[in-house]
Amino acid sequence: MRRRRLLGGLAVTAAAAAGIPLPSGGPPPETDAxxxxxxxxxxxxxxxxxxTRPPGTELPDxxxxxxxxxxxxxxxxxxxxxxxxxxxxxxxxxxxxxxxxxxxxxxxxxxxxxxxxxxxxxxxxxxxxxxSTGDPMQSAEAARQLAVLARRAGWHDQALSIALAAAADPALRTAGPDGAAQRGLLVQSAAYTAARAGDADGMRELTGEAVAIATALRGTTRLRQHGGFSPATVQLHLVSAENSAGDPSRALTAAKALNPGQLPTVERQARYYSDVATAYAASGRRDDCVRALLAAERMAPQETHTRPAVRAMVQGLLVSGRTTTELRSLAARSSLTF
Known part of the structure; x- marks a missing residue:
């Protein structure tokens, strides 16, 4: 009996994840978290x-x-x-x-x-x-994501090696503007890793390389499917990198030089506001931090309420000083206790 209940539960989970309507209509989650x-x-x-794949499901592409x-x-x-x-x-x-x-x-x-x-x-x-596809663009993007995980693990040398080796692939240099943009994304990733490793000068040097690539592409936005590569996205990465390098004043200066409306997706625009909030929090500017978080929430509520880094920031504000109605309301919408 227990085994049948367990398998039934697994079937419900799998059906929901695959998009199969449940008999009850499959109510959506009650909270963004x-x-x-x-x-x-x-x-x-x-x-x-x-x-398993349910009958009638759309094609993978x-x-x-x-x-x-x-x-x-x-x-x-x-x-x-x-x-x-x-x-x-x-x-x-x-x-x-x-x-x-x-x-x-x-x-x-x-x-x-x-x-x-x-x-x-x-x-x-x-x-x-x-x-398996033999597509250098696909391999380069897979390498970029692997480098991000290596960085998150604290393996900074390995993350730099993965990103820069992928950027040096000759196949990207013959892949036209998109190949150049992919190299730019990989160099950006390496710059962020340098910041996390405490090498602010190296981060800024690599960011300069990414700026040069973006400028050579005449300011166009390439590779939107990967978050986009353009002068604006390079500047966004600089905001994040300066935060990671421990210099919130430089992060705010970089943010002021960027119009978030130039960023190609809602996800990137929300990241702008959460990065600005991070810089304000590190500077002790609580009210400005909350205003930036509310701007991120207006842009992308589910992202703001769910992303652990943002939730930790909100929770930290709740326990570290004076709270306001706006902050408490944001915490409630994020399913945080206070």
């Missing part, structure tokens, strides 16, 4: 092979495109259905290109949610399937 939990659970089960749109819009509720379904259907159809893209996106999402154990699993599969 619950949507994030549902996304992680759906990815875990899809990656473990629990559940279509699901990946829809999942990317949901990611860029910070729509975690939609992403919790679309991305696990993209992985399941990709495996069912044996499409390496779709699987490479789906696993790259899964890695990005899992890193964002601090689910690093699953992130390593997704990154390894992204690299495996990207290699």
């Amino acid at each position: 619950a949507a994030g939990d549902a996304l992680v659970a759906g990815l875990r089960d899809a990656m473990l092979g629990i559940g 279509t699901l990946v495109k829809r999942a990317l749109s949901a990611f860029h819009a910070c729509d975690y509720t939609a992403l919790a259905v679309l991305l696990p379904a993209a992985i399941r259907t990709g495996h069912a159809d044996g499409t390496d290109t779709s699987l490479a893209r789906a696993y790259v996106l899964a890695t990005r999402m899992l890193v964002k949610l601090d689910e690093h154990q699953l992130g390593w699993m997704a990154a390894d599969r992204a690299r495996q399937y990207a290699g």
